[in-house]
Amino acid sequence: KAGVTQTPRYLIKTRGQQVTLSCSPISGHRSVSWYQQTPGQGLQFLFEYFSETQRNKGNFPGRFSGRQFSNSRSEMNVSTLELGDSALYLCASSLTGSDTQYFGPGTRLTVL
Amino acid sequence: GENVEQHPSTLSVQEGDSAVIKCTYSDSASNYFPWYKQELGKRPQLIIDIRSNVGEKKDQRIAVTLNKTAKHFSLHITETQPEDSAVYFCAASKAGTYKYIFGTGTRLKVLA
Numbered sequence: 001k002a003g004v005t006q007t008p009r010y011l012i013k014t015r016g017q018q019v020t021l022s023c024s025p026i027s028g029h030r031s032v033s034w035y036q037q038t039p040g041q042g043l044q045f046l047f048e049y050f051s052e053t054q055r056n057k058g059n060f061p062g063r064f065s066g067r068q069f070s071n072s073r074s075e076m077n078v079s080t081l082e083l084g085d086s087a088l089y090l091c092a093s094s095l096t097g098s099d100t101q102y103f104g105p106g107t108r109l110t111v112l
Numbered sequence: 113g114e115n116v117e118q119h120p121s122t123l124s125v126q127e128g129d130s131a132v133i134k135c136t137y138s139d140s141a142s143n144y145f146p147w148y149k150q151e152l153g154k155r156p157q158l159i160i161d162i163r164s165n166v167g168e169k170k171d172q173r174i175a176v177t178l179n180k181t182a183k184h185f186s187l188h189i190t191e192t193q194p195e196d197s198a199v200y201f202c203a204a205s206k207a208g209t210y211k212y213i214f215g216t217g218t219r220l221k222v223l224a
Contacts, residue, residue, distance in 0.1 A: 004155075033211075033212070041216065042215060043156075043203075045213065098144070098210065100146065102158070
């Protein structure tokens with residue numbers, strides 16, 4: 001089976017812009033979670049989607065949003081980018097959301 | 113709120129020695145505890161996990177122990193090898209929340 005894929009792998013934006021990141025889960029997996037990874041903070045949970053519904057979200061401002069499509073692919077959007085949004089954004093998929101998560105390679109976002 | 117503390121943040125061991133990383137969780141209802149290994153520039157990969165109905169689990173040189181009373185769980189790596197050098201993350205999840213809380217990571221260096 002193909003693993004979790006994320007596009008793009010690298011992105012450079014300027015403050016105030018918005019960005020959309022994409023995640024394709026392992027075939028058959030219906031749960032997709034998103035994380036922000038920074039050197040000092042580790043992996044911070046953003047949100048989780050299952051069958052196009054957000055079931056939980058972390059403590060991030062409303063500028064961070066996401067959605068999931070009927071084929072389980074997911075996107076996350078960050079509006080009005082700030083310098084502090086520079087990070088590696090990881091998505092992870094699992095069958096149900098309560099089982100093993102498999103991570104994608106991440107999207108490295110740099111905000112200038 | 114939910115929290116997972118991970119110690120130490122860095123750990124250096126001689127090749128062949130054992131390494132132990134400890135995590136403490138705050139939510140006593142947590143019932144699933146995975147460990148991930150992240151090599152430089154790579155995605156996190158699951159190396160072992162344990163559920164709350166089990167006290168210990170072993171897979172070759174890797175073992176995880178869980179103490180529900182103390183709310184902590186530990187990763188044990190025996191006979192360490194240079195390829196074990198990586199950042200290790202623990203996580204905790206509670207049934208029905210679809211949310212994983214990660215520790216801040218331990219950078220393990222195995223010295224040849």
